[in-house]
Amino acid sequence: MSDLITIDEARKRVLSAVTRLGDEAVALAAALGRVLAEDVTSPLPVPPFDSSAMDGFAVVAGPAAELSVVGEARAGHPYSGRVEAGSAVRISTGAVVPDGADAVVPVERTTAGKEEVSVPESAPGENVRRAGEDIPLNAVVLRAGIQLGPAELGVAASVGRAELECAKKPRVAVLVTGDELTEPGTALGPGAIYSSNAYALGAQVERAGGDVVQRVTVPDDAEGTRRALKEALGADVVIVSGGVSVGPHDHVKPALRDLGAEERFWGVSLRPGKPTWFGVRGDTLAFGLPGNPVSAMVTFQLFVRPALAAAQGRAPDAPRLIATLERPIERNPHREQAVRVHLLPSQNGPMAAPTKDAQGSHVLTSMVGADGLALIAPGEGEAPAGERVEVELL
Numbered sequence: 001m002s003d004l005i006t007i008d009e010a011r012k013r014v015l016s017a018v019t020r021l022g023d024e025a026v027a028l029a030a031a032l033g034r035v036l037a038e039d040v041t042s043p044l045p046v047p048p049f050d051s052s053a054m055d056g057f058a059v060v061a062g063p064a065a066e067l068s069v070v071g072e073a074r075a076g077h078p079y080s081g082r083v084e085a086g087s088a089v090r091i092s093t094g095a096v097v098p099d100g101a102d103a104v105v106p107v108e109r110t111t112a113g114k115e116e117v118s119v120p121e122s123a124p125g126e127n128v129r130r131a132g133e134d135i136p137l138n139a140v141v142l143r144a145g146i147q148l149g150p151a152e153l154g155v156a157a158s159v160g161r162a163e164l165e166c167a168k169k170p171r172v173a174v175l176v177t178g179d180e181l182t183e184p185g186t187a188l189g190p191g192a193i194y195s196s197n198a199y200a201l202g203a204q205v206e207r208a209g210g211d212v213v214q215r216v217t218v219p220d221d222a223e224g225t226r227r228a229l230k231e232a233l234g235a236d237v238v239i240v241s242g243g244v245s246v247g248p249h250d251h252v253k254p255a256l257r258d259l260g261a262e263e264r265f266w267g268v269s270l271r272p273g274k275p276t277w278f279g280v281r282g283d284t285l286a287f288g289l290p291g292n293p294v295s296a297m298v299t300f301q302l303f304v305r306p307a308l309a310a311a312q313g314r315a316p317d318a319p320r321l322i323a324t325l326e327r328p329i330e331r332n333p334h335r336e337q338a339v340r341v342h343l344l345p346s347q348n349g350p351m352a353a354p355t356k357d358a359q360g361s362h363v364l365t366s367m368v369g370a371d372g373l374a375l376i377a378p379g380e381g382e383a384p385a386g387e388r389v390e391v392e393l394l
C-alpha cells in the first residue's frame with residue numbers, strides 16, 4: 001500500500017469499471033426511488049381541458065350583471081349546453097368550463113338565488129385554468145437518469161402512465177468478515193461484538209437503489225472466505241467489510257485474487273478509509289472495505305454509492321457544497337480527511353460543525369444525524385475555523 005491514490009482517482013477507477021445494467025418496466029406504486037430509464041413525454045395536455053380554478057359561476061366575461069342560472073358543471077360531470085350572454089352555469093373546482101363561457105366568478109363574490117345570480121365585472125380568463133397550463137401536449141416531463149420521488153411519480157400518473165421503464169436494481173452481496181461478529185438479538189460471548197456493518201452497509205445499498213441479495217457473516221478463515229466470496233461473485237456488486245488488511249487473519253484479498261478478481265486499486269489517501277480494495281471480475285465489481293464501521297460507511301459513500309448510481313444510469317456524484325468550518329480541525333499530514341458534520345445555517349452560508357469531536361473510525365455514533373462529509377485537505381497544523389471546505393452530502 002505504498003502508493004495511496006486520491007479519492008478522486010479511486011472514484012475514477014471505480015466508475016471506469018461500471019457497466020450500465022438493463023431496464024425493466026416498473027409499476028408506479030413500486031417505482032419510488034428507482035432510476036428512470038426513459039424520457040417521459042406527455043400524450044395529452046394537463047389539465048386536459050379548460051377547467052375552473054374556483055367554486056362559482058361560469059360566465060361570458062363582461063360588466064356586472066344579473067344572470068339566469070341555466071345548469072351545473074361538476075368535476076367529472078361537464079355541462080353539455082352552451083353559456084350565452086345573460087346566463088351562467090354553477091361550476092365547481094376542476095369542472096370543465098362550458099362552451100361559450102370564458103370566466104369564472106367565485107361564489108363568494110356573488111349573490112345567488114336558485115335561478116338567478118348577480119355577478120360583479122369579470123375579465124376573460126379569470127379563474128380559468130387553461131388546458132396544458134401545467135404540461136403542454138408532447139412535452140417531455142421527466143428525463144432519463146433521474147431518481148423517482150413522490151412528485152415525479154405524481155407527474156407520471158398525471159400523464160396517464162401506469163408503468164415506467166426503470167434501470168434494473170444492482171444485485172449486491174454484502175459480506176462481513178470477523179470471528180468476533182455476532183448477530184444483534186443474541187447474547188455476546190467473550191471478545192465478541194455486534195455486527196453493525198451488515199446493517200449499516202445493507203441500508204446504504206438500499207438507499208443507493210441496490211438490492212441486497214445476500215447478507216452473510218464470514219469467519220476469519222481462508223477456506224470459508226473463499227467459499228463465501230465465490231458465491232457472492234455471482235452478484236453485480238460484492239461488498240466485503242473487514243479482513244482486507246495485511247494481518248495473518250485477513251483473507252479477503254488473497255481469496256478475491258484467487259477467484260480471478262483483478263485488482264484496480266489498494267489503498268486510498270483517505271482518513272478514515274485507507275485500507276480499501278477494489279477489483280473487477282467480468283462485469284462484477286468487488287469492494288473490500290475496511291472493517292471499522294465509520295471507515296466502511298465512508299468508503300461506501302465515496303466509492304460504492306457512485307458505482308451503484310452509474311450502474312443505474314444516474315449521475316454518480318453525490319451533491320457537494322462549500323461550507324465554512326465551525327471549529328478548527330487538525331489536519332492529517334498525508335491523507336485527506338472525511339469529517340462527519342452537521343450543516344448549520346450562518347450569515348456566511350452553510351457552516352460545517354463536526355457531529356462529535358471524537359472522529360475515530362470506530363466512533364459510529366459520529367455518523368448519526370450527519371448531513372455530510374467535510375473533506376479536509378492534508379497538510380500541517382490545523383484547518384482554522386472559518387476555512388471554506390467542500391462537503392459531500394450524505
Ligand code: AMP
Pocket residue numbers: 176177178180181193194195196197198241242243244245290291292293
Ligand atoms: P478488520 O478490518 O477486520 O481488521 O476490522 C477492523 C475493526 O472493525 C475491528 O475492530 C473489527 O472488530 C471491526 N469490525 C469489523 N467488521 C465489523 C462489523 N461487521 N461490525 C462492527 N465492527 C466490525
Ligand code: MG
Pocket residue numbers: 177178179242243291
Ligand atoms: Mg477482522
